[in-house]
Amino acid sequence: MSLLRKSIIIATILAAYIAIVVFATDANIGNNVCDVSKKDLFNGTQNPNGECVTTVMGEIPSxxxxxxxxxxxxxxxxxxxxxxxxxxxxxxxxxxxxxxxxxxxxxxxxxxxxxxxxxxxxxxxxxxxxxxxxxxxxxxxxxxxxxxxxxxxxxxxxxxxxxxxxxxxxxxxxxxxxxxxxxxxxxxxxxxxxxxxxxxxxxxxx
Structure with a gap:
């Protein structure tokens, strides 16, 4: 296999991997995660079926x-x-x-x-x-x-x-x-x- 062909294959694989990671992440990033989530929006109770929480992380110590x-x-x-x-x-x-x-x-x-x-x-x-x-x-x-x-x-x-x-x-x-x-x-x-x-x-x- 030629070096050029190997390079094209490697580049294609990397591009596909990056696309998968980026799009999989972008679908649920930021503060909009609960807008697209299929989980119920939290209401302060403990939901055994899971839920989507909008509370911000808050203060982090040094x-x-x-x-x-x-x-x-x-x-x-x-x-x-x-x-x-x-x-x-x-x-x-x-x-x-x-x-x-x-x-x-x-x-x-x-x-x-x-x-x-x-x-x-x-x-x-x-x-x-x-x-x-x-x-x-x-x-x-x-x-x-x-x-x-x-x-x-x-x-x-x-x-x-x-x-x-x-x-x-x-x-x-x-x-x-x-x-x-x-x-x-x-x-x-x-x-x-x-x-x-x-x-x-x-x-x-x-």
Missing amino acids: KNKMVSTVILFPIETTKLKAFQQFTIRTKTINLKTGFFDDPVKQYYIFPQTLDNKGFIQGHSHVTVQRVLNRFAPLDPQKFDFFKGLNDPADGKGELTALVEKGLPAGNYRLCTMVSSFAHQPTLMPVAQRGAQDDCVRFTVAK
Whole structure:
């Protein structure tokens, strides 16, 4: 095959790829996405069928005020007894906690906001899921415990959730989900960064 022919083929492939990417993107870009979307327009409720949200992103913190979280208890070496009550403990930096709107009527309805020191105003959640297959993604619709951490952090900067009835025996994954005031994931100023959430795996024995 001649060099010219190879060049024409490569150029054609690149042009087709660029056209696909551009047109696929242009169909739903900018603030007009909900004008062309087939999803219902959001109204502040949690729609299990999906929806199109027009709320703007809002205020983004500077990179030296990005959110980061650690789970203090349980940790990877923790072995709890089945149905034993325990308290989940987490700590998040650069988050002004205690900002939590009504998830029934105000879900995603407000943009992200910062306090007068430039920290995101929001809250956190914890979710516990049973791990049946270590190498398979967990079903996001199934969880064994979920709790919104709505109150301001305590004097140590910690947020807690009481698992009053404990858990059945098994292997589990515990994750945090840090959110802005209206429950959307916290928005950061740069893509290359550490994660704002934490996950651990622990065991509950019989």
